[in-house]
Amino acid sequence: MITQTDPIRPTDDEARALARRLISGARFGALGVIDPDSGFPAVTRIALGSGPEGGLWTLVSGLSAHSRALRTDPRVGLLVGEPGAKGDPLTHPRLSLRAEAQPLNRDDPRHGAARARWLADHPKSKLYIDLGDFFFVEFRLLSGALNGGFGRAFRLDAGDLTCQCAP
Template structure:
């Protein structure tokens, strides 16, 4: 029996640029978590954005099911990229990230700058950003799979994604 050929292409600069564009342009994502009670995967939609010093961030209510799931198990999956207005949705690029969710305490010195930056991205968040149950979460990518369209699949490392623009970004 012969094995099927590997559909994953070697990662190149074009794939890196496409993945980085999908990240820069993302304003929301599908978030996959593991339900702590059943162990089954659950998916929800979250707001998403790059932080002022890099990193991929979201503002999440601690009352949500996905927040409870991330507290129990910080492993997360994120899907970025939307189908265009025309054509088959499977021909449009999308990026699947495997990530670790890292909460940012409100007393962290980076919180005020992140709060101000977030409000520039999402002005309507002013309604709830200071509620006690809301917290910023950084998603630290472990790896990614880019589907750039039919026959264009790539595996990417955190370095390929170029999310961390600040020297201490890994200390969140």
């Protein structure tokens, strides 16, 4: 009889720290949304950064398909972590996140701080950040699946992912 063992390791402080580093270091990632017209998943690359109090944020155009999708259904998936310069890309750490997208209105008191924080990390966005269709989205992180490299898989909950990522 073959006995299967759970490949997921118990979450420890090292896994939590790695997940938080991947979140705080993310400058872009893959965003998965549910297309409101077809009901199928749709994935796109987006810019990422810290919000005024940390966390994980993005700036999107209201003209994009993914902005319409996340306004229709705030449940999203995010993938952060990039392969290193050498070696098999699948051996490098990456983090799949479940989150809820929370758009930030321009009249929200946090908008000015979000804008300043974003421009500090993404100076080229000065070209479009003030266009009327662009808005910030804060991701409320719910859970994650961390692949820390070969044989290093972990499940994380919201508390494991909490990161005050602003400098």
